[in-house]
Amino acid sequence: MIDLNDLRARPDAYKKAATDKNLTIDIDAFFVLDEKRKELIPQVEEARAKQNEASKKIPQLQGDEKAALLAEMKTLSENLKKSEASLKDIEVEWKNMQYTFPSVPLDTVPVGKDDSENKEVMTWGEKPVFGFEPKDHVELGEALDIIDIPRGAKVSGARNYYLKGDGARLQKAIMNFTIDHLHAKGWTLFAPPLMATYDCFMGTGFFPGGDENQIYIVGGKNDETGTMENDNLHLIGTSEVTVCSYHKDEIVDADALPLRYAGHSACFRREAGTYGKDTKGLYRVHQFEKVEQVVICKANEEESLKIFAEIRNNAEEVLQALKLPYRIIDVCTGDMGKSKVYMQDIETWMPSRDSYGETHSCSYLGDFQARRLNIRYDDNGEKKFCHTLNNTCVASPRILIPVIEHYQNADGTITIPEVLRPYMGGQEIIGQ
């Protein structure tokens, strides 16, 4: 939900945002509805006022006077019900339309139709030069018996995998390193629910509008009918959903802002519509593990943008500690999603792809999520919607691709990045 007063004040900004974000929405149709609603509300409320007034009189009246007023009120009540019904119809559509409206991107966001128009803003590190023919992470991982994709497919279908032995240990090490990294900076770690209600997905901006088919719905078997039933729970595709929703319908303590939350969880994505895309290896899989940064802060754009830089930097520090080359790109309007105000991706160099691959996604959402989730704070007596931001801090197994490929040796072993060794009992090499 967006700020309607803002929408009414500058409809063109929202129309441009919709166009730039490739959304097909009709804001003028909404205004027609908005006007209808505004016409109906006074009518309904006037009738209710009469009804309330009569309600106070009725107990005091008797005989004919009472009977007459009751009769009058009965007619009024019948008419009122009709106008209430049409108002309700309008309000349902009125509200549904609002859920589809975008937030307005910052002026600095490049306008573009899709990811081909994203803009690189900086690079870090040197791309590796191998003195031998380098292998990809699948070949290396299978030879070392630390990644098993065929058995993952046997057990759970395409895009599933096993990490095994030192592969599983390596993932754990990266998670723990990242968690400690944020913990040292005072972040609060969450082990959040992995399932959430529709409202949480709606509140964080994933529903409605296209992400429904990316999300697994949890069902249960009905013993009597033998059919699967929807339990109205959905597996999270990111802990942003349940960490952000932690404060749903709350007025948070203003003095405690900004809240810096690190959600560590498994994430589930159906990847519908991506058949044939990134089919090889661990790049695009149905289940992964992620440490996500979620910040809830005051509604101050300047401050929010400082936090944006902070959480991007936190992620960069992880990559720098791992000594993996990466670049930062400004995500253009057509690739950023309706909820985002500003978005940068971090892409890490993946030798086997001979390109950078997206490993992190940093977003500033203004008050978009806070409005939908109804998260506010008290600003000197005025209740204001918070701002929210989020960024990946690390996501695996995707991050294993550059780690394994970057640190491979001529003999097919993998050198463990120094910062991870304390998390692997001091081990330095996988495969010896």
Next chain:
RNA sequence: GGAGAGGUGGCAGAGUGGUCGAAUGCAACGGUCUUGAAAACCGUCAGGCCCGCAAGGGUCUCGGGGGUUCGAAUCCCCCCCUCUCCGCCA
């Protein structure tokens, strides 16, 4: 999954058809008193929407949705959640 009890303002807790957006207590905030503080006393103290420059007025909200009624926190139906007991279970 079965049986029972509940869900009311920041919290506790009254309220079983009308004058109830809701008693009372606590907390919080402002004030009086005080050198300062405490105590005492006085006052304020829910959010959304609509009209209005404002003052103010109207309306909605007692877990959520529907219904009965002139009128619902209160009666009926469905759903959600919490608690107690039983069953199952890592």
